[in-house]
Amino acid sequence: MVPDKARLHIIIVGAGLSGIAAAISAALSGHFVEVIEQAPELAEVGAGLQVTPNASRLLQYWGLPEFVWEAAAEPKKLTVHRYSGQVLAHDASFAENIRASYNAPFVDMHRGDLQKALYMRARDLGVAFHLGERIESIDFESTTVCSMKGHSFSGDLIIAADGLWSKCRDAFVGRKDEPVPTGDLAYRIVLTADQITDPELRSLVQNPEVHFWIGPGAHAVGYSMRGGKMYNIVLLVPDTLPAGVSKQVGSVKEMRELFVDWDPILNKLLNYVNDVDKWKLMHHGEMARWVNEKSNLVFIGDSCHPMLPYLAQGANSSLEDGAVLGLLLGYMNDKAQLGRILRLYETLRKSRGEAIVRETFKQRDDFHMCDGEEQQKRDQVFLSQLGKKIKGAFPSRWTCPVVQPWLYGYDAVKEVEDAIAQNPDILIDPTH
Template sequence: MERSRQIIIAGAGIAGLTAALCFSARGYAVRLYERAETLSEVGAGLQVPPNASRILDRLGVLDRLRPAAVRPESLVLRRAKGMAGITRLPLGDAAEARWGAPYLVTHRADLQSALLTAVRHDPDITLVTGATVNDHATHAQGVTVSVTHDGRIEHVHGCLLIGADGVWSQLRGQVDGAAQSRFTGHVAWRTTLPADAELAQELANILPRDRVTAFMNPDIHLIAYPVRTGRAINLVALMRGEDYGQKWEARPGSAAFLSAMEAASPQMGRLAREAGPWVAWALHAVGDGAWQDGRAVALIGDAAHATTPFAAQGAALAIEDAAALARAMEASRGDPAKALPLWEKVRKPRAAAVVRRGAFNHFVWHARGPIALGRDMVLKLRKPEALMADFDWLYGYDAEAAVRG
């Protein structure tokens, strides 16, 4: 029996949708299963840096995303107390010229919509919602997957099964040596503020619609940027907190959250009180473990390596994973036993480097006392060219080119 040319994917979030498009572009038939009956995306804004947008461009998705996204002109770091500007990283034209692809900010639902539209227009991709991937068996011809759909159990054959089912992945538990998710001790508080709201107008000097702004503070930091073509401002505050479990939860703002925002600055205090509703998300991470079984199963995105958002690379890493895996299969002539170790060998160091960058950002943004003063002095002395050079390894990365057969 010949090896199947079908790819089976569990999970139709950003990772799964991207993987479906990447494999279809290389001539594979794809069956994409999603547990939910309808695809609706929780969350708010996300950043699409050049290392991700270059892949979306190759897939024909970038042109679908651009009308809803914003291309910020810069990233500005401010000290929350007093709102002093510390440094500015050029983006916009400068980013596109240097890294060969745009830096965009968008609403998560808009990115998912752009991907989903491309998937639905692709005749080689079959999307099945309301379907649960149960278990699987690998064999010489690939993998057979048990799927529950419409009350019936189906057995689907493919050459590769991809787990793109998120931080609480069920498929991860079926991969020997895979790590488990754990609470990081951090909570993200999110909301979107209409750009024409009175509060947004009154704080327009610190919430401009043409940039990403990070407000640094020892106990809580706030990220703000425009989404929905600039019609709304995405706000996300990150701090230590309790584990709220496996869900987004709209809350009026806990006493600890309100206190931290008030202490950071009067402006952040106003946002905590008057913007909203704020949604709390307990941040879970997946530690170092196996991402593939060496035969016919791979984990991508948060299912493999969920981490904190301090590097703003969660969606980008998922997109990179998908593109690199499809390239590895191509380089290995469709043999998963060769492709999976090759892919993991390339992707693990990359993800680890991004995690280290996130930890560094957290240290820098939450510095206090003399360390914060030193941080401000060093950053103010750095020229824009030097700042951009610091990100060449991150934003200039080409996930497909990194895979050598």
């Protein structure tokens, strides 16, 4: 816990995963935290999340309510199929291997369950939440955020956690900075086990595994949630939404036609879908800085490094950001150190966040290959190691021995401890 003279009043804009993670981490470090959120309530929105060990260890570290683990599903196996259904890669001991390698689980859960658990923990730590407050302006001179309701929130530091369409980012760059299309869109589907009457498919839901189907210009992923009582499917396909439209009600018929030649198992699952939305996948270019010159604004999560879902690292990386920032703020012994702490945060997180973004595009390229010579070479790499211990670079980063340790082995707590040990001058009072 920081001493009183170092205790910050922190204003966090956004109560998504990154914002509440930062709130928890900063509150545990002894700071006073207020979170401003435009939604009138933290409703159960969104669909499934794959929480990988780099983030699940943080959920353990923060001591979240037990229900979040009960609401999760730990996939025992992971399989990559060619779109025809042919198995290209299969890890029959996925859960066991993950725990042995990273001392933390890989779990699948509903975003609403995770957000609720984070919110409850933050409230327990004394974090104040202001819901239904849409941001109108930000004054960096007085470190004040003003809402459209006419309310003002002032403090020592503003944490921008307001996502892809960040008002904080607009204020920082001095203009509207809208995200740009990636050329893909996502169909997000949630089915309950009760909906599914086919015995084979029910077994698929009730015995958690992760399945990928990869094909020309598209791929699908399916996994269980809520202890095998719910199934999440995400379909990544070419973007057909009009310019300027980020979400639209989709046609179930159109969606099914896109996958008509794919694995019968996937098609059987899609036959249970009654309605679906289309989400345009957007991204931003890299920001030059994540901290402003006055050192009273810092960016985290999708506001500075929005991630596409190809590696499921958007949520996980956002939790890392919040953890690292809050932990670093816990080493302060004077408010005058804030600028150096924020610059260290930027040094630690910016390169990793942007590297993950680049890796997601590489995974899309490997999963979305059109049929042809390059695809055949890819499949040969897959099949040459099927049933064996994988060695070297691998087209699926989910079990790649090169990429997986870098993604899943990241320990935010150790990262901060090591950084402070290597930069002891950061803790020297700059006024002396």
